[in-house]
Amino acid sequence: MRKLISWLLVVMMLGSCLSGCGSSSSGAQRTVQIPANGIIAKSVFEGIRDSDDFGIFNGNNNDITYQWLFIGSLIEEPEDMNLKVNFSSSHSSTVKSYLKAAYVQELSFETENPLAGHPTLSIYLADIWDAASVELYSFDLNSNKATLLATAALENSPNAIITYIPQDFKGLFYLVGKSEAPGNSLVTGSDQSNQNTGGDQPLVELDDTYTGAGASGSTGSTGEKDKYLTDPTPAGRPAPVEPEDVTVNTAVRYTCTLSIRCDTILDNMAICEPNKVSQVPGDGAIMITRTCVFYEGENVFDVLQRECRSSGIHMSFKWTPIYNSVYVQGIHNLYEFDVGENSGWMYKVNGWFPNYGASRYHLQNGDVIEWIYTCDLGRDIGGFYAIGDSMGR
C-alpha cells in the first residue's frame, strides 16, 4: 500500500515538475507497462514528444521494479526502443568484496545503444540500503578493475529507490552502496588510472563520461583559498563557477534529478523545535527524486528555486556576498537551527557535498542533486568534509 502511495506521489510530483519547467503538461499521464520483450514502439515516443508530455514506463524483472521517465521535449529522434532492464547477481559478490561495499546490485540493459531522450531510471529494490551514497560502476573481470561511471540518488522510502540517468548501456553495471561518504580517496583521477592509491585499496578509475565530473575540470590544487574563502576542490570534482560569469542559454535544455529530504530530523525529533514538528514529513521526503529540466548555465540553486516554486514548497534564502552565493536558510519551513544548533541544509551533487555555495555549482547534464537536512554539521549525512575546514578556523 505504501509503495502504491509513493508511486502515486512520483506521478504527481513529476507532473508538477514538468509544468514548472515551462513545458505545457497536457495532464494526461502516460504510464505504460513494459512488455516481456521490452520493446516500446516508436509511435509511443512520437506521441510523447508531439504532445510535449512525459512518459512513464514501468517494468519488473527478478522481483525488482523499475521505472523509466521520458521527457517529451528531450526526445529528438524517436525510435523503437528496448527498455528492458535485467537484474542479476552473477558477479555481485566479487564486486562487493573487491570494492568493500555493503550493498551491490548488478544490472544490465537489453539494449546496447543509448536511449533517445536521456530518460531517468528509478529502481525500486525490495530491501533497505543503509548506505550514505550509491555509485554506478562497471567491472572488468580480466584486469580486476572497477570504473566509476556515475553517482546515483538513494532514497529509502520505505525500501531503497535508486535513481540515475544512464549514459552507458553496454555490459554489466553495478550499483554500489557505501556506508561511508563518497570516497574521493578511492578514486584516482583518470590521468593517473594506472597508479594504485594504496596497498589494500582497490583499483578504481574514473570514467571519462562520469556524470558531473565537469567540463570545467580546473581543479585548483594550489592549496590556497579563493577570494570567496573556498578551499581547492578535490580532483575529479568541478571547481566553483561564479554565477555572474555565466549566461544562461535557454535554447539548450538539460535534465538533472533533484530530491529534498530531512530523514535526520526523524532521528532527532526530541530536539526539534515544537512548532516545526508538524512540518516534518513522516518519511523524511519533502521532494522525492524527480527529473527536472534546466537550461545550460544554470546552477544548483536555480533548479532548487524553480522546482520549489513550481511545487509550492516553501524555500527561504539569503544572498551572502562573502561566499558569492545564496545561503538556503529553510526549506518547507524547516530552518537552520530548528533541530539543534548544528542543524541546517546541505546539498550534494553526484554524491559529493561541494565545499562552496549552491549558486556557484554550475550544473552539467545528468547531475544528481540532493538537498539534505543535517542535525550535526553534516556528520550524520556524511558531509562533514564540506564544512570541516571552515569550522575549524
Add this chain to the structure above:
Amino acid sequence: MDKDTLSGYHPTVAMLFFVLVIGSTMFIQHPVLLAMSFLGSLSYSIYLNGRKAIRFNLMYMMPLLLIAMLLNPAFSHQGVTILTYLPSGNPLTLESIVYGVHAAFMLITVITWFSGFNKVMTSDKFVYLFGRIIPAMSLVLSMALRFVPRFTAQIKIIANAQRCVGRDVSNGGVLQRAKHGIKILSMLVTWSLENAIDTADSMKSRGYGLPKRSAFSIFRFDKRDRWAMLFLLIAGGLLISGSLTSQLLFWYYPVLTSAPLTVFQVIVFISYLALSLMPMLLNLKVDLTWRTLQASASKV
C-alpha cells in the same frame, strides 16, 4: 495626576501592575491577550492624557504600526501560506504578515503602557521602592527618567525668553531660524552643565552618601491596597501558571496554531481582561461614586 486613582495607590501595587501588564505583553505571545492589553493601555492613556493621547496615537503609533507590519514580511519568509513571491525570490507568507501585525501592536502597546507608567510611577515612588535595595541605581534612574521632561520644560523657558527678543525659531528666514534654534540648544546645554554642577553641590551639602540617613515617605499600605494587591497576585498567578502549563501557547510560525481552548484558558483570559482594564475600572468606580455623592448632595 490627581485625577487618576492608581496613582493614589501604594507604589508596590502600581509597580506590580505595570510589571505584569508590560511583562505579559512582551513575553507572552498570544493575540487574545495582546488585544486585551492593547485595549487596556489605549483606554488608560486616553483617560490620562485626553485628546493629546488620541493625537499621539494617530500621528506616531499608526505610522509605526504600518512600518512594522510591512517590515516583518520583508525579512521573515517563514510560514506555510505562500501568498506571492517578493522581487528577491523569497516567498511572501500570510504568517509573516500576521506576525508583523502582532509585533507592531506589541510595540505600540508597550509604548502606551510606558507612557502610563511615567505618569503614575513618579520618581519619588521609584526611589521609595528601590532606594533601599539599589540606592545608587535608583537615584541614577530617577534622574535619567526626569531628564527628558526637565529638558523640554527648560527649552520652553529659553524659547519663550528668546521669542521676547525676536530670536525664536519662528522668527526670520530659514537660515535665521536654524541659527536661532542652534542658539537655543547651546543655551540649553550650557544650562544643563551648570545645573549638573549645582545638583552635585546640592547633594554634597545635604550629605549624600553619608551613613545612617533616613528617607521620608508619604506612602501607606492600607486596606484598598491590600485588596488591589490580592487581585494582582491572583491575576498574575493565573497568567504565569497558564503560561507555564503552555495553555497560553500561540505559534505564528510556521502555521498559526493555538493551544486547545480549555476552561482554565478562558478563566485566564477573563482575569487578564480585568487586569489590563484595572486602572480604568478603578477610575470609573471613583468617578461613579463621586457623581452619586454629588447627586445626593444636591438633593439635600
